[in-house]
Amino acid sequence: xxxxxxxxxxxxxxxxxxxxxxxxxxxxxxxxxxxxxxxxxxxxxxxxxxxxxxxxxxxxxxxxxxxxxxxxxxxxxxxxxxxxxxxxxxxxxxxxxxxxxxxxxxxxxxxxxxxxxxxxxxxxxxxxxxxxxxxxxxxxxxxxxxxxxxxxxxxxxxxxxxxxxxxxxxxxxxxxxxxxxxxxxxxxxxxxxxxxxxxxxxxxxxxxxxxxxxxxxxxxxxxxxxxxxxxxxxxxxxxxxxxxxxxxxxxxxxxxxxxxxxxxxxxxxxxxxxxxxxxxxxxxxxxxxxxxxxxxxxxxxxxxxxxxxxxxxxxxxxxxxxxxxxxxxxxxxxxx
Amino acid sequence: xxxxxxxxxxxxxxxxxxxxxxxxxxxxxxxxxxxxxxxxxxxxxxxxxxxxxxxxxxxxxxxxxxxxxxxxxxxxxxxxxxxxxxxxxxxxxxxxxxxxxxxxxxxxxxxxxxxxxxxxxxxxxxxxxxxxxxxxxxxxxxxxxxxxxxxxxxxxxxxxxxxxxxxxxxxxxxxxxxxxxxxxxxxxxxxxxxxxxxxxxxxxxxxxxxxxxxxxxxxxxxxxxxxxxxxxxxxxxxxxxxxxxxxxxxxxxxxxxxxxxxxxxxxxxxxxxxxxxxxxxxxxxxxxxxxxxxxxxxxxxxxxxxxxxxxxxxxxxxxxxxxxxx
Amino acid sequence: xxxxxxxxxxxxxxxxxxxxxxxxxxxxxxxxxxxxxxxxxxxxxxxxxxxxxxxxxxxxxxxxxxxxxxxxxxxxxxxxxxxxxxxxxxxxxxxxxxxxxxxxxxxxxxxxxxxxxxxxxxxxxxxxxxxxxxxxxxxxxxxxxxxxxxxxxxxxxxxxxxxxxxxxxxxxxxxxxxxxxxxxxxxxxxxxxxxxxxxxxxxxxxxxxxxxxxxxxxxxxxxxxxxxxxxxxxxxxxxxxxxxxxxxxxxxxxxxxxxxxxxxxxxxxxxxxxxxxxxxxxxxxxxxxxxxxxxxxxxx
Numbered sequence: 001x002x003x004x005x006x007x008x009x010x011x012x013x014x015x016x017x018x019x020x021x022x023x024x025x026x027x028x029x030x031x032x033x034x035x036x037x038x039x040x041x042x043x044x045x046x047x048x049x050x051x052x053x054x055x056x057x058x059x060x061x062x063x064x065x066x067x068x069x070x071x072x073x074x075x076x077x078x079x080x081x082x083x084x085x086x087x088x089x090x091x092x093x094x095x096x097x098x099x100x101x102x103x104x105x106x107x108x109x110x111x112x113x114x115x116x117x118x119x120x121x122x123x124x125x126x127x128x129x130x131x132x133x134x135x136x137x138x139x140x141x142x143x144x145x146x147x148x149x150x151x152x153x154x155x156x157x158x159x160x161x162x163x164x165x166x167x168x169x170x171x172x173x174x175x176x177x178x179x180x181x182x183x184x185x186x187x188x189x190x191x192x193x194x195x196x197x198x199x200x201x202x203x204x205x206x207x208x209x210x211x212x213x214x215x216x217x218x219x220x221x222x223x224x225x226x227x228x229x230x231x232x233x234x235x236x237x238x239x240x241x242x243x244x245x246x247x248x249x250x251x252x253x254x255x256x257x258x259x260x261x262x263x264x265x266x267x268x269x270x271x272x273x274x275x276x277x278x279x280x281x282x283x284x285x286x287x288x289x290x291x292x293x294x295x296x297x298x299x300x301x302x303x304x305x306x307x308x309x310x311x312x313x314x315x316x317x318x319x320x321x322x323x324x325x326x327x328x329x330x331x332x333x334x335x336x
Numbered sequence: 337x338x339x340x341x342x343x344x345x346x347x348x349x350x351x352x353x354x355x356x357x358x359x360x361x362x363x364x365x366x367x368x369x370x371x372x373x374x375x376x377x378x379x380x381x382x383x384x385x386x387x388x389x390x391x392x393x394x395x396x397x398x399x400x401x402x403x404x405x406x407x408x409x410x411x412x413x414x415x416x417x418x419x420x421x422x423x424x425x426x427x428x429x430x431x432x433x434x435x436x437x438x439x440x441x442x443x444x445x446x447x448x449x450x451x452x453x454x455x456x457x458x459x460x461x462x463x464x465x466x467x468x469x470x471x472x473x474x475x476x477x478x479x480x481x482x483x484x485x486x487x488x489x490x491x492x493x494x495x496x497x498x499x500x501x502x503x504x505x506x507x508x509x510x511x512x513x514x515x516x517x518x519x520x521x522x523x524x525x526x527x528x529x530x531x532x533x534x535x536x537x538x539x540x541x542x543x544x545x546x547x548x549x550x551x552x553x554x555x556x557x558x559x560x561x562x563x564x565x566x567x568x569x570x571x572x573x574x575x576x577x578x579x580x581x582x583x584x585x586x587x588x589x590x591x592x593x594x595x596x597x598x599x600x601x602x603x604x605x606x607x608x609x610x611x612x613x614x615x616x617x618x619x620x621x622x623x624x625x626x627x628x629x630x631x632x633x634x635x636x637x638x639x640x641x642x643x644x645x646x647x648x649x650x651x652x653x654x655x656x657x658x659x660x661x662x
Numbered sequence: 663x664x665x666x667x668x669x670x671x672x673x674x675x676x677x678x679x680x681x682x683x684x685x686x687x688x689x690x691x692x693x694x695x696x697x698x699x700x701x702x703x704x705x706x707x708x709x710x711x712x713x714x715x716x717x718x719x720x721x722x723x724x725x726x727x728x729x730x731x732x733x734x735x736x737x738x739x740x741x742x743x744x745x746x747x748x749x750x751x752x753x754x755x756x757x758x759x760x761x762x763x764x765x766x767x768x769x770x771x772x773x774x775x776x777x778x779x780x781x782x783x784x785x786x787x788x789x790x791x792x793x794x795x796x797x798x799x800x801x802x803x804x805x806x807x808x809x810x811x812x813x814x815x816x817x818x819x820x821x822x823x824x825x826x827x828x829x830x831x832x833x834x835x836x837x838x839x840x841x842x843x844x845x846x847x848x849x850x851x852x853x854x855x856x857x858x859x860x861x862x863x864x865x866x867x868x869x870x871x872x873x874x875x876x877x878x879x880x881x882x883x884x885x886x887x888x889x890x891x892x893x894x895x896x897x898x899x900x901x902x903x904x905x906x907x908x909x910x911x912x913x914x915x916x917x918x919x920x921x922x923x924x925x926x927x928x929x930x931x932x933x934x935x936x937x938x939x940x941x942x943x944x945x946x947x948x949x950x951x952x953x954x955x956x957x958x959x960x961x962x
Contacts, residue, residue: 030818098890138693138950142942144894146901147917147935154931165924195638232436238392239431240422240451240502273807277898280835291810292902295817307752307814311805318805330486331440 001326008322012315019311024069025306028062032302036304078305082295087306092287098168099286102278105202105273106210111264114214118221118260125226125250133218140215145274149208149281158205163204170197198260211275213267222262225256258329265321269314338365339428339510339542340389341401347381347388347566349396356612358384358457360396360566363640366510369540371533372420373557373574375548380429381566383432386512387472391419406510413495425455428503430630432515432518434495438487441452444471445483470501475531490544493524495532504535510542511535518551529556550593562586565621574648581602582642582653584626584660628652628660684714687955693949700944708760713728715754716740719911723749728927744929746916753930755911756937762912763893763941766827770892771885773831779881783869784840786846793799797843800836808833823912826905830895841884845877879956890945897938902959913938930959 033054035044044052050112053059057068072078072236078088113139156163168182173194175185183202186194228234229252237243237251275288283289287306296301347359359381366372374382390401391411401455404411406427431437439447448470449463458466464483471479479645487495496516496582503511513532533556536543545557553560553574560577562570562585572585581587590596593606608625611617619640623629632651640647652660678686688694707714717723717740729745730737737744743752785796803811815829849855850873857873864893893913899905900914916934923930 001554014798015801015805017803018798022802022806026814026818064678065349130611138946139939139943142890142894142939142946144897144901144914144935144938144942145938146898146914147931147938149915150920150924154928158925176742230432232433234441235387236502237394237433237439239390239424239429239455240454241420241422242450243420245825255439269805269807273809276809276813277808277901279903295813297906298817303814303817305804307810310803310807310810315805329441331488336649 005323006327008319012319016312017211019308019315020070020073021066023308023311024066026307027300027304038050038228040325042280063198073266076211078308079301081294081302082299088302089212091290091292092306092309094180095285095287095290098284099272099275099279101181101183102202102209102284102286103268103275104147105206106208106271106274107205107213107264107267110213110267112216113210114217115221115260118218119225119248119253119256122219122222122225122256123231128331130222133222135140136138138225140211143211143215145208146209146281147206147277152208152279164201168201169194169199170201173197174334186320205278205282205284208282209271209274212266212274213270216267216270217260221256225252226258228252228256230328231255254328261324261328262321265318265324268317272310272314322336337408338405339370340366340544341405342385342389343401343404344386344402345385345399347393348400352399353379355398357389357566362566362568363403363569364565364571366542368509368542368546369536370559371545372412372491373556373560374544374563375502375550375553375560377548377610379565382563383514384566385563386514386544386546390427391510392425392429394403395430398478403542405617419541420457424451424508425506426504426508427510427512429512429514429654430496430499430503433519434499435492437486438490438495438497440487443486444490445485448498448502450507451502455506466505467501470505471498473504473535474498474501475527476501492520493528496520496524496528500528500531500535500621504539504541507539508541510544512544512546514543514546515548518547518554532623540625543624550578551591562589564656565616567621567649568640569622569649570647578648580654580656581658583647583650584654585592585626587623587654588627590626594656620649629643670700676934679880684955686950691954692953693947693956696930697944697947697951700940701948702943704760704941705764705776706765709756711757711761715751715757716742716804717754719755719758720750720909723751725749728923728930730927731929743933745925747923747927748918752916755916756913756933758911759913759916759934759937760941762823762906762910763896765898766823766830767889767892769827769832770896774834774888775838775881775885777831778835779874781835782839783846783874786843786850786867787869787873793843794826794902796839798932800839803833803836806833807888811896812895813902813904814898816899821904821907823906825909826896826899827892829899830892832932833895834891837884837888838881842877845880846873849873849876862867883953883956886949886952888947893938893945894942914940 035049035056035058038089060068076089078092080087081091084091115139117133121127123132124130153165157165164170169186169189173186173189173191175189175191175194178185178188179321182198183195209211229248233255234247234252242250272288275286276292277283277288278284279286279288280292287310291303291306291310294306342365342618343363345359345362346357348355349358350356362385363382364372364655384393384397387393387406388412389399389567391398401412406422409422412420435503438444442450445467448467449460452458452466467483468479471482476482476494476497487498490498502514510530516532517528529552531600532543532545535541537581545553549555557574560570560572560574562567562577562583564585570577570586572582572583577586580592581590583604588598588604592606594603596604600652606625610622611624617634619623620626620629620633620636621635626633630652638649638651639651640650641653655661678838679946723745724739726738726741726745728747729741729749731744732739732742734744741751741753743750746755781796785793811833812826812829815832816825820823821830846869855868855872858868863872867869896912897914897917900912901917903915903918906912908918913934917931920931920934946951
């Protein structure tokens with residue numbers, strides 16, 4: 001098992017180096033002189049221009065620039081925002097909990113709904129339930145989520161008035177930030193109704209963000225489950241005279257979940273992509289909104305750093321999924 | 337009272353109007369301690385009939401029978417729960433593909449002790465002791481060290497031994513072995529067969545041996561059932577079937593054995609294949625392939641004829657010289 | 663046994679051409695057929711957009727701002743689905759938008775399919791260092807959320823519909839590369855390839871004439887799904903203001919400032935999204951049907 005983890009870790013390193021190369025080149029691909037682009041229409045004096053070039057290390061050879069860049073990353077320095085002048089890492093850390101909170105709730109929604117739907121659809125193959133699950137999941141899978149957000153807002157916030165339109169908390173509450181996770185902070189504050197309000201604000205964004213992952217999980221679970229139910233060892237299990245429920249839960253599900261876990265892992269990328277749109281629409285102060293706004297403001301260090309961090313998160317999550325895959329599947333674990 | 341009594345067993349797949357009969361009016365019985373061999377080509381309904389006895393035919397397959405009794409209890413009439421209490425405990429089955437019949441996610445110990453857990457009381461310690469005992473009985477050396485192995489770490493022969501251990505865990509009275517050696521190496525085949533026969537003798541189980549290996553049946557079985565296209569075409573004591581086959585299909589099977597072709601250039605073979613769902617002939621199901629088919633065979637379906645255990649489904653059963661009677 | 667009596671099997675159904683056989687499987691799938699019909703409709707609408715559309719997609723009728731659909735109070739039958747905040751006819755914009763969306767889809771799929779197949783074939787055929795470099799690059803791209811990468815690329819190239827299409831084509835490359843490589847490796851060791859190699863076929867011939875035709879089935883399916891992804895991503899970029907620029911009638915950008923109309927004019931919000939959903943759904947339905955019809959594993 002230990003060897004297995006080490007082997008997986010070794011594979012991640014070149015990918016990570018590739019990502020630093022990518023973010024490094026990305027910035028240098030901006031047409032025109034980077035300083036002028038960053039300065040925008042105001043222009044910049046020649047002296048200031050030279051000073052900025054030196055400050056950003058742009059007067060060095062490319063290779064030196066790259067190594068400087070990697071060195072800075074290694075020491076945790078991702079540069080400073082051109083606008084706010086705060087370090088990118090610091091900005092990221094303040095906003096990240098909001099995204100994690102939203103993405104976790106969305107993932108929870110996707111798994112709690114998608115997994116059982118997929119399982120039941122497979123077990124009751126060909127039934128009305130199966131057909132509706134397949135129809136809904138294909139629709140969910142095809143959903144332009146920014147429109148889905150608008151539509152849900154139209155129905156639930158505007159017409160029915162049950163959910164708030166934007167933000168993380170009603171303005172009437174003022175909560176000290178402890179963990180950055182609104183659900184936890186409101187609980188810690190002890191203020192009455194704050195937790196409910198935070199939860200209230202989470203519902204729509206979570207559903208919106210969780211829709212595509214839910215659809216993917218439901219479809220994957222169903223097809224994986226169908227495949228497993230046709231396996232010889234399921235027949236063996238039934239030949240032992242165990243109850244159908246036990247066959248499904250103990251023998252089928254465990255095997256069927258192996259590919260589903262990978263799929264759930266892959267949803268992290270989808271969630272972070274979706275967070276860009278969802279956060280923008282619901283005015284959710286997380287990294288998705290932050291990145292989009294930085295792109296709009298041409299705040300390139302933030303864009304560069306943000307992409308690097310997001311990609312790193314995805315690599316780490318995929319690594320964890322791979323390791324979990326090994327835990328669940330003895331065949332993988334033992335192949336060295 | 338027979339251990340297992342089957343009468344007019346039919347298994348159908350497909351929709352209402354024109355279902356495919358994978359098993360058609362099959363009847364036989366198995367006595368305590370008896371070895372019954374079921375032979376026939378692939379697609380003759382051997383496996384499906386035994387799966388239906390285990391209650392493993394799933395929707396959309398439909399099982400019907402006049403009698404399907406185990407020790408006098410009607411298997412089709414009893415509740416699901418009661419039936420499951422018999423399946424795996426009193427009647428057990430081993431399958432053709434040992435490698436894929438074991439769940440890749442669980443250890444050998446887990447899978448064997450699961451059968452014990454479902455059907456018998458006893459704590460974890462007792463179960464582990466029993467699993468070791470069983471592994472020892474099926475000839476797995478150093479059983480204690482094998483408890484924690486996973487199926488993918490076992491060879492085909494080892495997997496089949498584990499399957500056997502699992503099947504005999506609750507000391508079944510009837511064991512159904514569905515082509516237990518087909519997927520194995522020739523050298524391993526003999527070992528597994530010996531093991532099965534030893535266990536059968538030791539425990540005095542009824543054993544239904546499904547195979548297309550005629551030599552194996554000739555050697556082991558007391559009684560033989562020959563199946564073709566879902567029907568029983570001939571039954572009888574093993575030595576009679578092999579020395580004096582009455583059905584043209586049995587004769588053809590025996591003639592295809594290398595032993596019966598000594599001195600010839602090539603083996604005799606029966607042309608054609610077993611009819612499937614869409615090309616069932618009218619009349620006797622064998623008539624397109626039968627060398628002795630008459631006009632009557634193309635129109636009417638023969639029924640089982642003969643007394644007691646020696647029965648044949650043919651209008652013109654073969655005589656002792658192997659020629660059709662009148 | 664020199665002569666064998668005819669077995670009943672020879673009088674089976676007539677031999678079908680592959681296309682007939684494919685259509686036989688495909689047409690059994692109701693969803694896929696519905697998808698296909700819808701796509702054909704959209705295609706016709708796109709081709710004859712300027713004939714079908716009642717108004718110009720960019721003309722602003724100053725006397726008809728935010729009119730509701732014709733069947734509601736205050737609606738005008740001249741503007742069937744109502745008008746937007748500057749008085750443009752929504753139906754006409756949707757019809758012209760179809761043109762754009764399908765064009766973008768074709769562009770993106772052609773680019774990513776072409777490049778992806780070449781890279782995948784190269785990786786699968788030559789293996790070794792070439793493969794490592796290509797597949798590592800693919801892994802890196804897969805580690806990025808595709809939308810974020812597309813946004814970053816557009817941000818650098820500058821927001822325009824063409825740049826957005828390029829960005830989407832680039833981010834959808836990895837799927838084609840992986841798929842082609844996997845099928846190439848699977849085909850590479852088959853006898854027909856070896857015999858062709860023994861016969862002295864050049865590498866290029868082996869790659870494109872011998873192997874590639876046998877990898878087409880999964881690629882066709884992926885291309886269909888790629889179409890729906892392209893439309894979705896394009897709409898998302900348009901929504902974020904990074905795709906088509908006003909006044910271009912693009913479905914996604916029609917929703918770009920719809921947020922402010924959620925409270926006042928639901929039709930501005932509803933229709934463009936519905937069209938996107940239906941079109942994407944149609945492509946996905948058809949993709950599913952194609953996969954089932956082309957997947958030999960599911961055939962009897």
